Amino acid sequence: MTLAERGQPAEGATKKRRKGRRRDPEAHMSLREHLKELRKRLTIAAVGIVAGSVAGFFLYDWIFELLSDPVQGYTDAEGNRLTQIAFNAVGQPLDLxxxxxxFVGVIISSPVWLYQLWAFIMPGLRKVEKRYAIAFIGASVPLFVAGILMAYIVLPRAIEFFFSLNPEGTANIIAPDIYFTFVLHLFLACGVAMVVPVVLVGINMMGIVSGKQILHSWRWVVLLIAVISAMAAPGGEAITMFFLMGPITALFAVAIGLCLLHDRRRAKGEAVSA
Structure with missing residues (x-):
């Protein structure tokens, strides 16, 4: 007796149903399908970063000058240069x-890897919620870039504070790996901090956390933002600290409001369906 006679689907029908299931936004994916989807998204994101890094290679001289300017231009009251970036290893220029x-590749390819992040999450969302996810993808890129721009504006103030601690008559000879590691970490931290509220709304749509749960922990969120802003604004400079803290706190407030609104709409929908 054949599979069709036993009431079981033939191989062609099974493949067709699997193909349709992948296109079905309401379908559930198996663990194997999740892993294959994750591998696909990571591969695309990696290719995007590599392609952006190639562009970063050609922009290296300009980026190096731009990021080192706060250090190279630091002088005393008489105009004497007090700092210098000095390579102390043969292979250090290549490493830098x-x-x-x-780093430039991560910035340039941010639309690609942010989209891949959301594309991996989107199969778990309902069809209606995917429209919101697409809007959040468009919001993530400018927010990520805005965070990096904020860090770049704060960088000269941070450099000025650290160099102001030098004893009189001394100068700084700075290793580029240490300096640029500090700069790139600062930039990435501010960029990611600006994107976190978008991710927060995303996990709310997935039903992992509710808006009320996020709202109840707002004190800890504000405290964490204040600590991060204080670390990025050495010397406790209030203006710089609030310059960083204000936009990030505002974004979290907007994210909480969107989460509460989404929870209310979901509750109404469940009440109507019941």
Whole structure:
């Protein structure tokens, strides 16, 4: 007796149903399908970063000058140069070239890897919620870039504070790997901090956390933002600290409001369906 005679689907019908299930936004994916989807998204994101890094290679000289300007331009009251970036290893210029190129690649390819992040989450969302996810993808990129721009504006103030601690008559000879590691970490931290509220709304749509749960922990969120802003604004400079803290706190407030609104709409929908 054949599979069709036993009431079981033939191989062609099974493949067709699997293909349709992948296109069905309401379908559930198996663990194997999740892993294959994750591998696909990571591969695309990696290719995007590598392509962006190639562009970063050609922009290296300009980026190096832009990021080192706060250090190279630091002088005393008489105009004497007090700082200098000095390479102390043969392979250090190549290492720095690779680091900066990858950093530029992450920024340039941010639309790609942010989309891949959401594309991996989107199969778990209902069809209606995917429209919101697409809007959040468009919001993530400018927010990520805005966070990096904020860090760049704060950078000269941070450099000025650290150098103001130098004893009189001394100068700084700075290792580029230490300096640029500090700069790139600061930039990425501010960029990611601006994107976190978008991710927060996303996990709310997935039903992992509710808006009320996020709202109840707002004190801890504000405290964490204040600590991060204080660390990025050395010396406890209030203006710089609030410059960083204000936009991030506002974004979290907007994210909480969207989560509460989504929870209310979901509750109404469940009440109507019941």
């Amino acid at each position: 070239l690779i680091r900066i190129s990858l």
